Amino acid sequence: MAFDLASLTRRPIAAPDAAALAGLLNAIEVVDVFGEYYSEEDAADQINAPLLDLDRGTVGVFDGDLMVGYSSAAHKPVAEGVHRVVVSGGVHPDHRRRGLGAELLAAGIRSAKVLHAIHHPGLPLAVDVHNNALNDGALACYRAAGMTPFRRYSHLRHPLGAAIVAAPTPEGFVFESHSADNDPEFYAVGNESFLDRRGGVPTPLEQWRGLLGWQAFRPGLSFLLRDADSGAAVGMLLTFSWDADTEATGVRDAHFLRVGTRRAYRRRGVAGALISHALRRAQDEGFDRASIEVDADSLTGADGLYERAGFTVARTEVGYSLDA
Structure with missing residues (x-):
């Protein structure tokens, strides 16, 4: 699908976006296979997490009413030694290989730095991401951003x-x-x-x-x-x-x-x-x-x-x- 990155709308994710986020996550699941599907209520649980700073920590990318990408940075309310901010994100399969993934990862890292400066400025900051080990595109995006592998998770x-x-x-x-x-x-x-x-x-x-x-x-x-x-x-x-x-x-x-x-x-x-x-x-x-x-x-x-x-x-x- 051809599209113009400049024509897409970027803004913080908000509570009314639950259905759009669920649709995006389910489209991503078809290709990336996390074993996770979302209802609108499940997506609302994620959006309404008590400590998620929607304005500073999230970005939703929209093609009209369709959410085609997102980034979310979750700070730690309590941290010792190192403040590890977890960045999540993804791009709709029809909108990939145009640079949107790299853009959203960069946005997540910027959000992590903003949240870190607010909550734990006296600690070192580590920005963490994780993905299916078979998702070569996402892993290449992480490496291009200067990230290095540090942990494996078994489902x-x-x-x-x-x-x-x-x-x-x-x-x-x-x-x-x-x-x-x-x-x-x-x-x-x-x-x-x-x-x-x-x-x-x-x-x-x-x-x-x-x-x-x-x-x-x-x-x-x-x-x-x-x-x-x-x-x-x-x-x-x-x-x-x-x-x-x-x-x-x-x-x-x-x-x-x-x-x-x-x-x-x-x-x-x-x-x-x-x-x-x-x-x-x-x-x-x-x-x-x-x-x-x-x-x-x-x-x-x-x-x-x-x-x-x-x-x-x-x-x-x-x-x-x-x-x-």
């Missing part, structure tokens, strides 16, 4: 059924589904467990509330493991499932977005018990598979934990970074 899938590996629940521990009453404990366990990950910092409560407000959150498949004797919450698992994915693929996927164990209870089978319990419950509730994304170079060996539970690698994404 793992589990077929449920006979592939579920039974893992014993540690003696004296009990499971609880997510509720308003135990939500503060989910939050506390999640924050403590993620501090040991690369760049791990506490999740602000506002951000946590926004995440659990997504249409895709499944509280009945999200579990807390509690030490019955002490009453301490020792581990947690959050599950999400996107109806748009099911509609597009015919597959109901239970995605384990976060799994964590408190430091004092590690190496006692907590994570394995949570995963096994969640897999069995997903099976009982008619899901077709489960999935999770992990840092393939994790210092905690998380990929090995999931492989032992019966997960296999479905695709790999690669992260690129720029010291800015």
Whole structure:
């Protein structure tokens, strides 16, 4: 499709753009294959994220009413050592190979610098992106911008059924589904467990509330493991499932977005018990598979934990970074 870059409209993304953004992301999925489909509600969840600065951090590119490209920079409200701003973006397949991708990446990097100057000016800035490892065009764009690869991510899938590996629940521990009453404990366990990950910092409560407000959150498949004797919450698992994915693929996927164990209870089978319990419950509730994304170079060996539970690698994404 022939088009003139100068004729396209560029402006910050706004709440009324949810349907247009969903259309763009679904068109990108056909070619780039992230395994992610979006409804208008899902796109609205992304746009309305509590800490996303739409005016300073986003750019939407429009050909008439059609959104044909976007860039989004998400700053970290809490940062230690280095402020890592994650830039996301994409171009409609019909509008590629005209320089729009490079333009949007440059816009994302500029947005990252603006947000960094506001929120963490005293720290070094790193601008991070990630993409399907098979997307040669995007990776070439990153390299042309001076970015270098720094991390790999594995998207793992589990077929449920006979592939579920039974893992014993540690003696004296009990499971609880997510509720308003135990939500503060989910939050506390999640924050403590993620501090040991690369760049791990506490999740602000506002951000946590926004995440659990997504249409895709499944509280009945999200579990807390509690030490019955002490009453301490020792581990947690959050599950999400996107109806748009099911509609597009015919597959109901239970995605384990976060799994964590408190430091004092590690190496006692907590994570394995949570995963096994969640897999069995997903099976009982008619899901077709489960999935999770992990840092393939994790210092905690998380990929090995999931492989032992019966997960296999479905695709790999690669992260690129720029010291800015």
